[in-house]
Structure formats: C-alpha cells, structure tokens
Amino acid sequence: MIPQEIIRRKRDGDELAAADISSFIAALAAGQLSEGQIGAFAMAVWFKGMSRAEIVALTLAMADSGDRLQWADIDRPIADKHSTGGVGDNVSLMLAPIAAACGLAVPMISGRGLGHTGGTLDKLESIPGYLITPDADLFHKVVKEAGCAIIGQTGTLAPADGRLYAVRDVTATVDSIPLITASILSKKLAAGLETLVLDVKVGNGAFMADRGQAEILAQSLVEVANGAGVKTSALITDMNQPLADSAGNAVEMRNCLDFLAGRKRDTRLDIVVFAFAAEMLVKSGIAASPDEAEGMARRALSSGKAAEVFARMVSMLGGPADLIENPDRYLVRAPVEKPVPAARSGWLAACDARGVGVSVIDLGGGRRHPAARIDHRVGFSELLPLGTRVNAGEPIALVHAADEAAAERAAAALAMHYRITEDRPELTPVIAGLI
Known part of the structure; x- marks a missing residue:
C-alpha cells in the first residue's frame, strides 16, 4: 500500500x-x-x-482498528442511541435505563461536550464517585447485571477515529458527511451493537442548522449502518431551543433524576425520550408497534423500574446508591442563583439555542480548550419553553453561577437570546421526521 x-x-x-x-x-x-x-x-x-460503498468500507476499517466488544453471554438485544449534539439534551440519561427496564441491553459509550453542545460524560461527572472509564470487565458486568452502562470511549475502541478526528479538527474537514458518518458509526460498530437509533438535531442550536443537510446526514448514517450490519433508523429532532428546561451539568443531572423519580413530566424532553424508547424497542423486536412500545416505556418509568436500573448502574460504577432519592445530598449547587427577568410582556417566540450553550461555557460549564476544568455547578434551570406568555419582569430562567458578577453577565446574555413578540408564535414540532 x-x-x-x-x-x-x-x-x-x-x-x-x-x-x-x-x-x-x-x-x-x-x-x-x-x-x-x-x-x-x-x-x-x-x-x-465518497460513495456509500466507500463510506461502509471506511467505517468498518475504523471499527476494526481496535477492540470489538462481545456480548454473547447476554440474552437481550444489544441496542444504543446516539445524538449529534444539542443544548439541554440529557435524553440519554433517562433513555438508557428506560430501555433497559423494558428488556434491552444498552452499552452506551458517550462523549464530552463539543463546541457549544453539552456532553453526557460531563453531566455524569457531577455525580460523586461515578466512574466514567471503567475497565472492560466492569463495563460488561454493569451492562449484564444492571441492563445499561453509560461510559466514555476507551483508547482501544476505534483508535483510528481518534487520530483521524484530531487531524480533521485542525484542517477544516470536520463537516464532511462521509467522515462524520464513519466517525460516529465506527465506535458504535466496535461496541457490538445489533440495533441503533440516531438523534440527528436540526436548528440554530445544532451542528446542522439546515433541514436538508440534517436529512442528508441522517440518510448517510442510516444507510451505512444498515450496510455494515446494524439495524438502524434516525429521528430528526428540533434544536431551535434547549430541549430540557435546564442547560448545564449538575442542573441537567438534577433534571434527569426528577424525570426518573416522577417529579417532572409533560415537557419537550418527555416527547423525545419516549419517541426514542419506542423506536429502540420496535427496532429490537421487543415490541410490535410504536404504540405498544411507548406504553411499555411509560410503564417502566411510572412503576419505578427505570429508576431502579439507573440507581443500580450508578452504584455499580462507584456513585451513591440513593442518588435519585437524595439529589441535594450529592449534587453541589452553585453559590449564586439569580432569576432572569423577561425584558417585556408578550410571547416567547424565538431562541438562540447556540447562544444559550455558549453562555453555559462562559459561566464555566464548558471547555474553551481541551484541558480546561469544568464547573459542574453552573448553568441555567427553569428555562421557559417557546410559546409561553410572560409579563415584563417575570423570570424566564434561573442562572446558577460561581459569583454575583458572573450571574449578572449570564442573566443579561440569556435575556438577549430570547425574542418576545406580541403575537403567539407557531412552534416547530419537536420530532421533525423519521428516516
């Protein structure tokens, strides 16, 4: 060669x-x-x-560049979900235990924040003691006994991707559909998956702001993954506002715990979590239809079974066993919490979701360079969704900051990221399409 x-x-x-x-x-x-x-x-x-055949070959070669995980002793379908990244997107934290409670095995290998988007691993690191890089034996044990494990990528899993990505990052070639496709899917193939559901974000808070480009990426991912032997589908979801009503690390973890404990419902996050749970269960053959699958997922949550799965996963990976029951005991709060007042009366009509993500970084909740330390305490909570009627001076969010000056800056910035109009806006559906 x-x-x-x-x-x-x-x-x-x-x-x-x-x-x-x-x-x-x-x-x-x-x-x-x-x-x-x-x-x-x-x-x-x-x-x-690249042609489809070339992208499949590239993906398989990158997957074969390191270890491939084996799950032969687990008598459950092996399934996972991957998101292209967003703001306030903590779907994985609830979805994995719900899917596991319904009979799937979910070895979820997640990443850190990238650019303005939050990272699942950064959120998990707000849990005291949680081990995000267990050895292969412990990872396998947790998946087998708890039903799911959410961890970070090891250096032996698709190592070619790591070197290629590092070069792409400094040569302006990150936004290549073939290279994005191979990067995402090589790690999923190496994880030994049988089925995969993809969350391709579109909107001003996503890497793909254009619907057409998001569909091209989703089509590429689905066709290549299926061509490589993993049954795959993709949902295109809206990222023109934060998905949850929180954006940050500990605040999003608290949101997850409230969701699993039944203390929070009926949000955009709820729609997305159950749509993906249904797709995973149907794709894996656990349920015959989306309606049956969603019913199974909702029962797993309301019965407390999903919360039990999450608690066991956290405990086996070194975290506190009573995290869901006692979040205030373990999740450290920021010293300053400050409401963000609405600038005028009217309807919340539009949001710069990317700007919200950047504001979290400015608070210290994200990285300006790879070696930067994150302040897991900071961020925003109680973010009102678009389509909410507000009066001038009423809070549209709560800032969590390290000091008063940072809180003032963040509150002023967040207010600028929302547009308030006299007329009620027409909202974009949170689920934009299925491929």
Missing part, C-alpha cells in the same frame, strides 16, 4: 476499493502515516466525497 497513491486517486475523484481503504486506515492506526498524509486524505474526501 502506497499512501500517496490512495490520496491521489481520491483527490482525482476515483472510487477507492475496500482493500485500499482498509490498508490506509490500518497504517493510520499503526502510526505509519504522517499528519500531512492524514490531512491530505481528509481534504480529498471533503472535496470529492
């Missing part, structure tokens, strides 16, 4: 053979390629694209 020949052929628009792609990725994983060669390959793909 001569790397520059593979790069040249892709640069010229040729379709690469699966064997060539496999050889190139194997050399990448082994450290035999220079960053220049990796960057040139990524740029050639960015400009010339």
